[in-house]
Amino acid sequence: MIKVNNAQIPRPLLATLAVILCSALWCNYAEGAAWTIIKHNDRDYVTAENIKDFYRFTALDIKGGTLKFRSPKVEMQIRNGSDNLYINRILFRLSYPVIYKDRKYLFSRIDLAKLIDPVLRPSYIKSAKRFRSVVLDPGHGGSDPGSKSIYGHEKDFNLKLANLLKRDLERRGFRVRMTRSGDTFPTLRDRVEFTNRIPDAIFISLHFNAFNNTTAKGIETYALSPKGSGTHNARGIKENTLTGNARDSENIALATAIHASLLKKTKAEDRGIKRDRFTVLAGINKPAVLVEGGFLSNPEEARRIASPSYLARLSTGIADAVVTYRNALRK
Numbered sequence: 001m002i003k004v005n006n007a008q009i010p011r012p013l014l015a016t017l018a019v020i021l022c023s024a025l026w027c028n029y030a031e032g033a034a035w036t037i038i039k040h041n042d043r044d045y046v047t048a049e050n051i052k053d054f055y056r057f058t059a060l061d062i063k064g065g066t067l068k069f070r071s072p073k074v075e076m077q078i079r080n081g082s083d084n085l086y087i088n089r090i091l092f093r094l095s096y097p098v099i100y101k102d103r104k105y106l107f108s109r110i111d112l113a114k115l116i117d118p119v120l121r122p123s124y125i126k127s128a129k130r131f132r133s134v135v136l137d138p139g140h141g142g143s144d145p146g147s148k149s150i151y152g153h154e155k156d157f158n159l160k161l162a163n164l165l166k167r168d169l170e171r172r173g174f175r176v177r178m179t180r181s182g183d184t185f186p187t188l189r190d191r192v193e194f195t196n197r198i199p200d201a202i203f204i205s206l207h208f209n210a211f212n213n214t215t216a217k218g219i220e221t222y223a224l225s226p227k228g229s230g231t232h233n234a235r236g237i238k239e240n241t242l243t244g245n246a247r248d249s250e251n252i253a254l255a256t257a258i259h260a261s262l263l264k265k266t267k268a269e270d271r272g273i274k275r276d277r278f279t280v281l282a283g284i285n286k287p288a289v290l291v292e293g294g295f296l297s298n299p300e301e302a303r304r305i306a307s308p309s310y311l312a313r314l315s316t317g318i319a320d321a322v323v324t325y326r327n328a329l330r331k
Helices: 048-054 109-120 154-171 188-196 243-266 299-305 308-328
Strands: 038-040 043-047 059-063 066-070 075-079 084-087 090-093 099-101 104-108 133-138 175-178 201-209 219-224 270-276 288-295
Touching: 038 099, 038 104, 043 048, 043 109, 048 059, 048 066, 048 104, 084 109, 090 243, 104 109, 109 243, 133 154, 133 188, 154 175, 154 201, 154 308, 188 201, 201 308, 219 243, 243 270, 243 288, 243 308, 288 299, 288 308, 299 308
Parallel strands: 090 270, 133 175, 133 201, 201 288, 219 270
Antiparallel strands: 038 043, 043 104, 059 066, 066 075, 075 084, 084 090, 099 104, 219 288
16 A cells, blocks of 8 residues: 545646636645555556546546546546556547556556646646746757658748747746747757756657658657656657656646647647657656657648648747646646
8 A cells, every 4th residue: 555645725726617627726635545555467557546536527437438526526447458548538548558457457666656646736846847848849950850741841841830939938927938039950969968958948859740640640659668667659769767767757748738738729620749769758857749840742731731820829829838837837
């Protein structure tokens, strides 16, 4: 049994049953609650009932292998055997699927500690610090054009978005630094070292996607994979213990705020909040995320990305989310 101390109502991050995050959720937590750890295949799990009781969901409905946790302002849903968890209709990719064993539905302890808890209780993140600066990383640049469409190269759209976002963040009172301000190519190590020298900051890497299937579309947001977990694609470095893992909880809370805000502003398809070990995230010593703002390989999305009005919506969505994230953390 692992005791969990929880004496106060946290400052919220998740909102009502609408699709976005804001500062409207107030959850109660069971006083003196404890986690019962169940071992399966050398991995730690906790039961769905344990999660329901600790976070005081008013109901846990299970029908046809689908679990639905409900409270007045939060709904959490997943199917048995799936790693697609929906919290207030926002898609999160778990590190491990939910499993059914001995008549119990089990969630991995990694996903509880590194995703569910920091998303539901951002003010409990012990490593969280107030920040004044935002480092923007327009991906690619110079000899590395990134993806491309008939409207142009990814590197240029990344920089256009970064310049808009710099303005929007400064209007909200943040100091902004950029890993590149022109058509240059800092190496991934250069970007990491530059960012790590800036105190009291968070890091946002800006990209646009591409895929050989031109129907692929939507927005996805990445945080670093926690130690001991997998990744959601084959890219990135393979080491298991990384500098960025010290900020796992902050990473997922920041990714949540940004992803939900972008979906609200753009009405784009939700491709989920995912995990990976991108080199540019792995070595960062502060909260860091990577945003894929749409698919240049999709003709419709490529046209939108080339539109200044769409880039402006992306910028406003991210800037608003940075404020939401800051306000959600403990002071």
